[in-house]
Amino acid sequence: MPGVRTLVVWYPDWPVVAAGHPPEVPVAVVSANRVVACSSAARQDGVSQGLRRREAQGRCPELVVVSADPSRDLRAWEPAVLAVESLTPLVEVTRAGIVAVATRGPSRYFGGDRALAELVARAVDSAVVAAGWRGSGARVGVADGRFAAELAAHATPVGARPEDLRATVVTPGTSAAWLAPFPASALGRPDLTDLWARLGLRTLGEVAALDPRAVLARFGEEGIEAHRLARGLDERPPAARVPPPDLAVSAELDPPAERVDTVAFVARALADELHEELGALGLSCTRISIEGETDHGERLQRFWRHDGTLTAGAVAERVRWQLDEWLRSKSEGVGASGGLILLRLRPDEVRADHGRQLGFWGGSALGDAGVARALARVQGMLGPHGVVTAVVGGGRDPAEQVHLVPWGDERTQTHPLGSTELPPWPGRLPGLAPATVHCPALPAEVRDRGGDMVAVTGRGAISAPPATVSIAGGRGLEVTSWAGPWPVEERWWDDRARRRARLQMVLADGSARLLSREGGRWGVDATYD
Amino acid sequence: MFDTVVGVGSTDSAPRRSGPALAQGFGGRDQDARRPGLTALATRSAPIVRAAARLLEVSPELAELLPEGGLRRGSTVAVEVGAAPGSVSLTLSLLASASVAGAWCAAVAIPDLGLVAAEELGVVLERLALVPWPGEQWSLIVAALIESVDIVVLRPPSRVRRRDASRLTARARERGAVLVVLDGATRTARWPEGADVRLEVTGSSWSGLGSGCGHLQGRDMTVTVTGRRGATRPRSGSIRLPADMPSSFLQDRVGALDTPAAQVG
Structure with missing residues (x-):
């Protein structure tokens, strides 16, 4: 039995569109230093997915590099999903830029797969334009099974004129034959298909010709799933998103x-x-x-x-x-x-309704879900950036090391995989981290025994040992102990260059401070409160 | 684990087994012989922590100081921002053990919180929600957080009305959350309600820093704790942060540290 007749809408280079760049600008969306998506202009210059950022910039020097943000992509994609949902109720969103619909009912209603594809493509295009994005336009594929439909959408050529229909409809029951000439790598399982390529299986047709029992015996669960796809069957039926009924x-x-x-x-x-x-x-x-x-x-x-x-x-x-x-x-x-x-x-x-299982000695077993709800409620009052969570990453100063992410967004992985320690970061301050970080820094004056302002020379040496510090115009406090300066010179190659020298000091009132001198001024960056 | 299984599973056999030996000491009456066994059983099957007095764990040093040996759920804790610095570090170290054990924490109206320090002191950042700028409606936000978050740290950004304070205290008591108030950070924002426990840093000394050499490595804080209901007499004790660094180690290290650039150039 062939797969469920499915329509897939695919919007090419969605991460680039969602980042707000038109297709004629060379743009690459980068995650973990690898290109995950690029605009068509960038593609013409030889940029492709999986390329290292440096290499991509080497091939296309005027490349605009944007960092990947899956939640932004999804937020931007929502209007398009709603546009499809206005035509047919059972919509499945796989990821940003892709929507799948089972076509049996809607096609009968709208007069055939081709008519439906045309309607959906236009609806998505106008929703995208109305939301203020600009891209090359949605492509639609209709075939038996999601995999075949997605390939059909990808295989749709770009029309010469914008009003050309950008859809490929594969005749019902012929999906397996239609898939046969595609390379096996289209399955998106590189480990498996590399092995198959070495065994001489290069196209989906060659894979499909194998005996399923033999595939299961030799390649296991993953192998049989891939084999089903290659034969134009479904890996799994599309799950439906049902609009909530009116319960009032x-x-x-x-x-x-x-x-x-x-x-x-x-x-x-x-x-x-x-x-x-x-x-x-x-x-x-x-x-x-x-x-x-x-x-x-x-x-x-x-x-x-x-x-x-x-x-x-x-x-x-x-x-x-x-x-x-x-x-x-x-x-x-x-x-x-x-x-x-x-x-x-x-x-x-x-x-x-999962029920509400109370913990054995009191306390709720659904504690985390309760916290998520409370935080979502606070976000409702203050906006998404009102509740944040911190991710500690690399950096030289206490403020630089912290990256704040809105609650609910993905906490970006800053540690290399498999290790819990940060890689060494030259120029990082040694010892304890300060419990209070002043942003912006409090102005301060640091004087030596003679009452002159203490300076740090270009070679990172201090002009005289600091004796008194006055913070934000306050009374001068004696310095009981100090260390430094730790000079740091950052990004001297571009216009974000910063040069500064940092000192740790314990003052007469018992407080420990982190001071820095930048551009001839002293400031208190942080307090070890 | 195995112990508990034996005790609970064999209600009959456990006392009987110890019967003959005990029978001699208690004049041979079977009933008397059973009683100690039953007491032992009762203690075994009792809840480890009574639901009413659920405590959130703190580090051993702090446990000695706190009247109940931990943060009692439903209580309000005030950390006085006093003459000696260290209130923020003290607050973070109060959260640390509970946070590691899986408790959720939130920090409200503390935009300058040093999060690297929080992580260093043991707070799990995945379970620490930050509301740096709650605006005028901070008491509503704290009330919403108390509903589900285990420990809420608040530094009141503006004047606290007595009504708001007592409402938040009552809400924390009802929901079994701990409300930690950084009190006295600004002159106007005093906490008008009493707190179940009040902590104050009364002394602080640093180690690791010389004159022109070394770097900050650790600190000793003297913390004074005042409680309520039979714990009103202040107790003080010394706390070392970070906890895992023995003081002798620090003293030795100061001399051996690499000299910073100033001394070379």
Whole structure:
């Protein structure tokens, strides 16, 4: 049985598009010093995926290098996914730049694979343009099975004019034959296909001709998966993203309710109804919107959140509190001015109900999920950069060594694989790290015994031992012990050059400071608080 | 592990086995002979830590000083930013053991926190969330974090209203979180509520730095702890940071250190 008839939308060089660069500028997106994507202009100059950054820059000197950011790519891709979702409901996103749809239903509705492909391509293109990105346009492939459809999308030629249809449709049932001439390396499993190439299996057709039992015996699970793909079958059926059903429940109140206790009965019944509906779907609600309408046409709405799951009783209780507030403040002119005619409960945030397993000695087994929710909530209040997490990497100063990433984004791996230690970083300060890092540095004055400003010479020598320090215009404090200077000269080859010398000092008040002299000025970079 | 299995699994046989030996000492009555065995069993099967007094682990040096030998869940801890420096390092070392044991921490309104130092002192950065600039609604944000994060460190950025403070303390008690307040960093932002434990660095001395040579290697801090409810008498003790560096080692090393560039040039 051939694979499920699938349509794949592929947007070429999506990481480059999402970085905001048009295709005619030579751009390379780099991760871990290797090119992961490049624009067509860069490709013409010989830049390709997997190239080292230096080599890519050597081949194309005017290359713009952008660092890879998968979460940015996905965020930018979302409008395109929504555009496809507006045509057909079951959409699967594999990664940024690729969307797969099972075509059986939509093709019948829109009048064939070709018509559907055309519609989808135009929808994605206009969504991308509307979001302010510019690229070479989406390509669409339709075939039996996802793998064949993705290859078909890749094999679609660039049309000479923008209105040309950029889609390849493989006739149903012929995917295996269509795949046969492609090289085996298209499977994207280099270890396996390198071995096959050495065994003389160079095309997918040659691979497909093998006996599946022999492939399984010799190459195991991975081998048989690749073999299935080569035969135009599915590795696995596309998983579906189902839009959440409308779960709101509401009740009309006639005559309009003026008192809380009359509504409270209705609220209890509504909460039970909602709870049953959610339970039938295996969902639980963590945030609920309580909405009311009055006979004066006012609309009132308030969100309530619960750390765990809102039970029917908890919902009813919250509705009661909320109504109490609305109806009581009537006299003060802030809440409802008339009686309530409609009450609606709408679950705003639902998640799969895993149950809530409490730890053996108290504490929640889902502790991490709870933390994630709390942090997401704070991010909702402050924006994504409001909650950050730190990754310590290489650098010469305490401030440089820390890289802050928004919570939820990937913590970039700065350590080389397999080692927990950072590689040596020449010019790094020895000893303890300071517990307080001043950014920007506090201005300071460092004087010697004679009262003259202490200087550091071009060769990194200090003019006289420091005797007193005054910080931010404060009183002069005696220096009890000190060490340094540790000179550092960075990026002397470009316009971000920095030259400075650092000293550690313990002052008379017992505080230890890290001072630096840069451009003829002293500053307190950090305090060992 | 094996011990527990025997004790719990063989409720009957364990006391019986020790029966004859004990019977002689207790006048031969079987019931008496069973009692010590049952007591032993009861202690074995009791929870290791009672749910009410769950403690978050701290380093042994700090455990000696703290009235309960750890950070009790639901308590509020104030770290006084006093005359002697070291309050931030002390706070970080309070978090370290719990963080290694899997607790989640958050630092609110401390934009200048030295994160390399945090890692050095043992805080696991993957489980440390930072909210450097919470703005005016910091008390709402702390309240949201207390819901699920185990330890929340706060340096109040503006004046603290008594109502906010008591609400946060109550919320921490209810949720079993520990609220650590860096108190007195600015003159206006005092914590108006009492704290269950109050720590203050009363003395600090550095080692490793000479005059023009060496580098900062370690410090000795004198920490004074005041508690509540029968622990109001202040206790002080000395703490060495980083903990794994013996003091004699530091003294020896100062002379042998490489001379920095200043002395050469």
